[in-house]
Amino acid sequence: MLHLVLFSVFGLICVAGAVNLLVQKHPINSALSLVVVMASLAVEYLLLGAEFVAAVQVIVYAGAIMVLFVFVIMLLNAGEEEHTSGSTVAWLLGIPGLLTGAVLICWAVLRYSGGGGVTIGALPGHPKDIAQLLFHEFLLPFEVTSILVLIAIMGAVVLAARPEAVQESKRES
Amino acid sequence: MTLAFQTMNAIPHGPDYVSILPEIVLSIFGLIIMMLDPVMDERRSQRTLGGVALIGGILAMAATIFQGHYLSHTGVASLAAFWNMVQIDAFSIFFHFVVAAVTILVILASYEYMEVQQIRAGEYYGLLLFGAVGMDLMSSAVELVLIFVALEISSIATYILAGFRRRSAISAESSVKYFLLGSFATSFFLYGVALMFGATGSTSISTIGEALSQFELGHGPMLAYVGVALMFVGLGFKVAAAPFHIWTPDVYEGAPSPVVAFMSTAPKAAVFAVLLRIMFQGHVPGRVWLIWVVAALSMTIGNIAALVQDNVKRLLAYSSIAHAGYLLVAFAVWPSADAKNGIAAAMFYTASYAVMNVGAFAVVGHFASQGERYVTIEDYAGLGKRSPVLAAVFTTFLLSLIGIPAFGGFFAKFYVFSAALQQNLVGLVIIGVINSAIAAYYYLRIIVVMYMREPREEIPVAPIPVGLGFALGLSLAATIYLGVLPNRVLEYASRSVELLR
Numbered sequence: 001m002l003h004l005v006l007f008s009v010f011g012l013i014c015v016a017g018a019v020n021l022l023v024q025k026h027p028i029n030s031a032l033s034l035v036v037v038m039a040s041l042a043v044e045y046l047l048l049g050a051e052f053v054a055a056v057q058v059i060v061y062a063g064a065i066m067v068l069f070v071f072v073i074m075l076l077n078a079g080e081e082e083h084t085s086g087s088t089v090a091w092l093l094g095i096p097g098l099l100t101g102a103v104l105i106c107w108a109v110l111r112y113s114g115g116g117g118v119t120i121g122a123l124p125g126h127p128k129d130i131a132q133l134l135f136h137e138f139l140l141p142f143e144v145t146s147i148l149v150l151i152a153i154m155g156a157v158v159l160a161a162r163p164e165a166v167q168e169s170k171r172e173s
Numbered sequence: 174m175t176l177a178f179q180t181m182n183a184i185p186h187g188p189d190y191v192s193i194l195p196e197i198v199l200s201i202f203g204l205i206i207m208m209l210d211p212v213m214d215e216r217r218s219q220r221t222l223g224g225v226a227l228i229g230g231i232l233a234m235a236a237t238i239f240q241g242h243y244l245s246h247t248g249v250a251s252l253a254a255f256w257n258m259v260q261i262d263a264f265s266i267f268f269h270f271v272v273a274a275v276t277i278l279v280i281l282a283s284y285e286y287m288e289v290q291q292i293r294a295g296e297y298y299g300l301l302l303f304g305a306v307g308m309d310l311m312s313s314a315v316e317l318v319l320i321f322v323a324l325e326i327s328s329i330a331t332y333i334l335a336g337f338r339r340r341s342a343i344s345a346e347s348s349v350k351y352f353l354l355g356s357f358a359t360s361f362f363l364y365g366v367a368l369m370f371g372a373t374g375s376t377s378i379s380t381i382g383e384a385l386s387q388f389e390l391g392h393g394p395m396l397a398y399v400g401v402a403l404m405f406v407g408l409g410f411k412v413a414a415a416p417f418h419i420w421t422p423d424v425y426e427g428a429p430s431p432v433v434a435f436m437s438t439a440p441k442a443a444v445f446a447v448l449l450r451i452m453f454q455g456h457v458p459g460r461v462w463l464i465w466v467v468a469a470l471s472m473t474i475g476n477i478a479a480l481v482q483d484n485v486k487r488l489l490a491y492s493s494i495a496h497a498g499y500l501l502v503a504f505a506v507w508p509s510a511d512a513k514n515g516i517a518a519a520m521f522y523t524a525s526y527a528v529m530n531v532g533a534f535a536v537v538g539h540f541a542s543q544g545e546r547y548v549t550i551e552d553y554a555g556l557g558k559r560s561p562v563l564a565a566v567f568t569t570f571l572l573s574l575i576g577i578p579a580f581g582g583f584f585a586k587f588y589v590f591s592a593a594l595q596q597n598l599v600g601l602v603i604i605g606v607i608n609s610a611i612a613a614y615y616y617l618r619i620i621v622v623m624y625m626r627e628p629r630e631e632i633p634v635a636p637i638p639v640g641l642g643f644a645l646g647l648s649l650a651a652t653i654y655l656g657v658l659p660n661r662v663l664e665y666a667s668r669s670v671e672l673l674r
Contacts, residue, residue: 139185140193140255141319144310147200148326151303154207155333158296159348 014040027078031069038062051127192254192261194236196306202229203302210295219294223284226298234273241266250672259313263669268312268446275439276305282535283431284640304330308443317366317376331436335428347427354420362407368400378455411444414497415470425490430538437493438527464505471498472608479615503589506596517667518588525581525655532648533570555628564623571616573652581655
């Protein structure tokens with residue numbers, strides 16, 4: 001019961017965030033509402049028992065990709081959008097199309113999912129299984145990835161540094 | 174009880190660390206350089222950091238030799254560690270040794286070059302050592318996921334190193350070009366790995382070998398063929414084999430010469446190690462004609478394009494494409510009951526190509542002087558008179574690249590072609606020999622210009638500094654050693670092949 005309440009609440013939050021994303025005029029506000037969408041989706045995954053997917057959702061989507069979005073918006077220095085009234089064709093075709101699509105998806109899921117009945121935790125992909133793989137069999141690739149990240153950072157530092165810096169410090173000393 | 178057993182098993186033990194000892198040493202020294210760099214005075218740091226990197230390279234070589242002793246001491250032929258991720262055997266030790274040797278030679282060759290070109294030393298030496306970590310891991314990894322991570326480490330390190338001449342636009346161009354095309358090629362490799370996983374359910378090379386050995390040759394699952402082909406595309410790009418070679422001349426022209434010396438030898442050796450492991454240990458369904466075509470194309474395109482080059486770096490870039498082709502001839506020997514000679518020949522070729530090519534690019538880097546100004550063949554006119562030693566050393570490397578007897582290049586080609594002849598690959602051998610004759614023309618052209626043509630303008634030639642002197646001396650000694658007494662190295666190579674099967 002609690003599950004259902006939580007699921008519905010976060011589902012509503014997710015939809016509200018998505019709507020807000022479209023309605024907002026400033027790109028930063030839209031980006032921040034996207035965070036709400038991503039985070040509430042993560043909670044939904046968690047409630048469905050997919051802990052790993054939830055964690056990845058937070059780390060990759062709510063974390064890394066959102067940072068990229070915000071960075072790009074700041075770099076481009078994007079201001080408020082200009083608002084147009086929108087075309088009537090979009091309204092006339094869009095809303096019925098959206099509704100039909102949603103209904104079709106719901107129907108297909110309900111029809112072919114076998115009527116539910118999967119208990120939480122019954123599916124594979126537990127954090128424990130993944131941890132077992134990641135820190136046991138794949139320990140070496142996992143650790144070696146740190147070197148990969150390190151050289152990527154070094155590369156960014158090297159290639160972004162001003163080439164004059166070397167010459168100037170040479171002249172000073 | 175079970176829990177205790179599991180935790181016992183989940184902790185890497187001594188042998189695990191021995192199996193990645195050179196990588197550990199190189200990483201530690203890379204980190205030391207990174208930490209010393211900011212606290213040191215910029216002017217003095219160049220040489221100190223070079224010294225630290227050199228110690229790291231030498232210790233990595235010592236660690237490789239220790240691995241060899243460890244194997245013979247414990248009496249096992251191969252040591253699988255980290256839950257069958259890496260495997261230390263005579264094969265991987267051979268390639269570890271080549272990578273360590275190239276790293277040492279390149280550090281020596283960069284020692285004075287860095288000051289002349291005003292390149293910041295800290296990150297340079299750090300990336301060199303970290304890149305070597307990736308190459309070492311590639312040659313000992315027996316798991317495609319680890320191979321991919323190691324391939325990325327070595328590739329990204331070389332992408333960055335290619336752009337180190339910050340004041341020159343072509344260096345930046347070279348870096349960006351290499352990065353974009355290289356990432357594209359790596360994704361091919363990754364897709365191949367994914368398909369292979371789909372076909373066999375595993376990414377471990379030995380498990381793939383078991384799964385595929387059930388099938389008769391040429392009747393395996395379609396997915397596995399496509400997977401191998403895609404992996405071959407990715408690896409073919411990394412070794413600059415035609416038709417995946419387009420990037421090579423531009424990248425080699427723009428990158429700093431010692432870096433070219435590094436990236437035209439060490440990563441190639443490591444990639445060939447990967448290719449050998451995948452093909453011979455994984456029993457993967459290769460297609461001989463595929464390798465046949467790539468080998469013939471690489472030799473022909475590389476040599477013919479090299480004929481019309483005026484820039485020595487571009488010329489050597491095309492020559493390296495051609496050499497990748499010669500090397501692939503040894504791969505075309507597969508599959509046969511007796512592919513042993515082919516693999517041994519390929520291993521010998523990587524070693525001898527590594528030493529002579531590092532030497533040649535070290536000379537080019539020194540002669541080019543500040544900003545790499547003097548890189549056309551015309552600039553070399555009269556070098557024989559002004560700096561007889563430099564000219565003589567360069568001549569030796571070029572003669573070895575042609576494949577003149579008494580130098581390493583001769584036996585490398587000889588073994589490859591004779592292995593191919595044993596398998597009745599007569600057509601490929603004929604193409605190879607014709608190409609060797611074509612190649613002699615452009616190498617000899619440099620020598621002729623050096624000794625017989627009067628210089629149009631007086632180009633200053635700095636005396637050979639200490640570090641470069643050591644680099645040239647060592648690679649010269651190795652080239653001649655491999656040309657006069659090739660047996661020891663070849664025997665080691667064929668012994669390691671027997672263990673590979």
